[in-house]
Amino acid sequence: MKNYFQNIWQSITTLLIGLGITIKHMFKARKGNVTLQYPEEKWPRPERNIGFDPKNYNIIRSKLHVDIDDCIGCRKCERACPVGCIKIDALKVPKETDLGLTSSGTTKRLLISRFDIDMTECMFCNLCTYPCPEDCIFMTGGPNSEKQPLDYEYSQYDRSRLIFKFANVTKNDIRRITTAPPVQQEIL
Template identity: 55%
Template structure:
């Protein structure tokens, strides 16, 4: 008897659930679920500015960097309390012009890496204030499902940190160009080290063949050295 009762309860439960489902299906326009990403809730406004920044009205969501305006000063990296920003730079060649920022600052460092790990970002907005070029800022974009973040070159040790590919790379310098410049630096350091070693060997050789000057000692009368000296 209990066996057939369980079957009856299962059928009743199934029919009840299907009634609810069909009700939502028929009244599709009445339910509150948005058809994301075609439909989106509007971003609520929230003023996070003070004083002169009262007009800075933005939700703290995804960080963005205008990399063409970055001078590689690393002030945002140092300001980040959770170390989610990583910046690498290289000095430009003598006389090389890599452009200016929107504020007219001449860029002297090549930004070879500018990554932001949004899985560790605490959305404090502290990195945006020290930037002298105003090139890093919070956006109202809360969506991370889009495939607009570039592929990040990470080592095997760091690969576990690339959670769901939310480490955003903003540098546009090709890896081949970085390798070329690093090779030039390595070659210059090797030449400098060889020159220093050559100078050291020459100094040691010169010291070995140079005769020591005769020792001039004052002869004390009565010491018995007068006769030997004569």
């Protein structure tokens, strides 16, 4: 009998303690700590407001971006990718052709005819960005905001549109540059 009432007493007290905590939380809630109606309203700056300056981020994971003008076609990123979502075609050009310099002063020797990144396959491991000798492949935003602003809203209606094509040469360009001397060769 005593046990019976003790049980009831314990249930009531522990429930009230829990209720007290929830009530305390209800009044203590941080101002503005409410759900954001996302597509209509966003945080004032692109990154989530988590109390840290995005400049202090070590790195960010978001959409991959390539500065194709800096790419020398070394394919290091392609080899580092565990899922194989980067596909590069680099064409050999005749020696006389001048493809220009990258921003760090390296001579470009290969014509990038294809640089596709399939963001449906990408697993955001960031392994492709480390070996790049020209720092031309990176994830947008965060510490890279100056190079490319954060882009996380790239959803599409069709899957094929998530394959981002970065190469900016046309077929005519390829024919013009590579056919000057008769030798045309694709390196693998």
